[in-house]
Amino acid sequence: MPESLDLKFMSECLNLARKAEGKTLPNPMVGSVLVKNNKIISRGYHKKSGSPHAEAEAINNAGRNAKGAILYVNLEPCSSYGKTPPCVDAIIRSGIKKVVVAVKDPNPKHNGRGLKILSRHGIEVKCGVMKEQACELNKVFLKNVTEKMPYVTLKVACSLDGRLADFGGESKWITDHDARMFSHSRIRSNTDAILVGINTVLKDDPLLSVRYGRLKTSNPIKVVLDSSLKVSLNSGILKGPGRTIIVSSEKCSNRAKAKTLANKGVKIIALPSKSGFFNIKDLLKILYSQGIYRLLVEGGGSVISSFIDAKAADYIYIFTANMILGGDYLVYNGRGFRLSKPVKVINREVKIFKNSVLISGDLSYV
């Protein structure tokens, strides 16, 4: 099979996979095609957790015709029973002669096992076609499985001189309406939870809801870091759609408030803290155990900085508004980095709004 055809068929798998974007978690997005005589004879993709896997669907769609075909799939076929039977069994049974895969199963328990079983059954195996694009597509799943933590995105709106608010703390609004629309419909609508610090709640009283655009799943969970339970019972985050989680310090003695909040349906998670700060990676593991696969961190500066300093943020969106503000509300006020080892924003994208520029990309730490 010439390389160009491998690319063509794997691209089709990625396109099929992407059809279920935001709907498959905690499962990955997977697409699969069966090829005979250089032509696609059937297609399949994983629609949501519990639905058939992509390969199983493609094989099923081909019926007896699968015999002698080449199967393309962007993730190594599973070799164990989950909610559905193992795909390697279906592949072997179908008489498929070759399997082309983009990336191996990231789960260390399964990594490469499915391919080995196929090989042992005389099926030709090729791995690594469009690996980079396939990793990018499933970056959330890959982080989830390998680190047992949510994929973390930071979102900030600041002035050209890196301020989140003016010297008086006012931040409504640094960016324009178009930028906020984008923020709701493209960023907030693609996360399982939105996290802010208690100072942001006290200062801005945000709703942390998705008010523009269409939600792919339910409204994100609202997570507030509030070590000493300062949150007001009338806060916007306690109203409206979406569950609320408040992370407080183990040392917090305000049991009555914790109880009142719990009665209002708020989940209180008590964690060890140091001068009001939590260990970010421990926090992320707890949030992951709560079914939060994608976490959006919106601020303020101290919270953003603690995620950067912990090297725990994967992606950043910075809306830079056409203004200079000054003052103490810095977008990053952490311990700082040497110019020879900065936190880099790679695979950067730029989007131009009327009154701001959005710079976004993967965060890369040395």
Next chain:
Amino acid sequence: MPESLDLKFMSECLNLARKAEGKTLPNPMVGSVLVKNNKIISRGYHKKSGSPHAEAEAINNAGRNAKGAILYVNLEPCSSYGKTPPCVDAIIRSGIKKVVVAVKDPNPKHNGRGLKILSRHGIEVKCGVMKEQACELNKVFLKNVTEKMPYVTLKVACSLDGRLADFGGESKWITDHDARMFSHSRIRSNTDAILVGINTVLKDDPLLSVRYGRLKTSNPIKVVLDSSLKVSLNSGILKGPGRTIIVSSEKCSNRAKAKTLANKGVKIIALPSKSGFFNIKDLLKILYSQGIYRLLVEGGGSVISSFIDAKAADYIYIFTANMILGGDYLVYNGRGFRLSKPVKVINREVKIFKNSVLISGDLSYV
């Protein structure tokens, strides 16, 4: 004359004027066309100070054919003797029947006078066609004439979090080579002088020369704000092409150093100062009197901030590099602005480099 034709002919004037970009100061860029039967019959533009004015050239090129024509010019014709005789006389003599102008002469002594004289001689006069574009073209000249100060451009390169250097003061290099090429060939090459503070000289030892691209005139003058004459006699700014001006405090007692510097060809300007800071508008008037019509301010943060706080900067270029740095070297550390009254960057332009984004525009103060 339909409005669309007025726009067409005035656009041609602006295009002609722009041919001498960077070469006319302290004069404006001016272009002129003569029109008969809706067709351009002659053209002219001002090539440099001392050369004929645009109108004079267009009339001269038309010869006797100027009679009965309409003259378009982007600036009100002069009515007094300068290095060349007044253009209004030439217009009256030529038998031109109508004059269309974009903007009046900004000099309060001449403002509207030329048009009045033409009117008094029975010549039809129209003013204001493409006024905005004509003002933009001659923004340097307009500021020079009305405020007797140079047009001031700020240029900074910073991280996404608004830092000019890392916490250790290292700033080489925040931006990439392409951005620095642009900076030399498009920004430094279009100024009469480059100004920095003494801390930048001591820390970075810059040459402040134009090393990429072609100079339109001579190498810019190097201006250093150095209230107590801390500059080293081996500094890069004392070498290479271009004159050096050092602005020191009147109170500075180091006469010997001042003399040594003067012997090396440095011009020392002594000004009143307050805690090492100068009154920026007084400084600008002095620099203007030295023939500096365009001033580029390159930093560091305190110098940039003092120009912003004095509302004395007209334009800004911010190169925002794809990194987060932290630390104390803020791009703006001045007194700050309310979000309701920020320093706005208007008519913003965005240019995307590999490792940075250049945001530039006019600074607008409330």
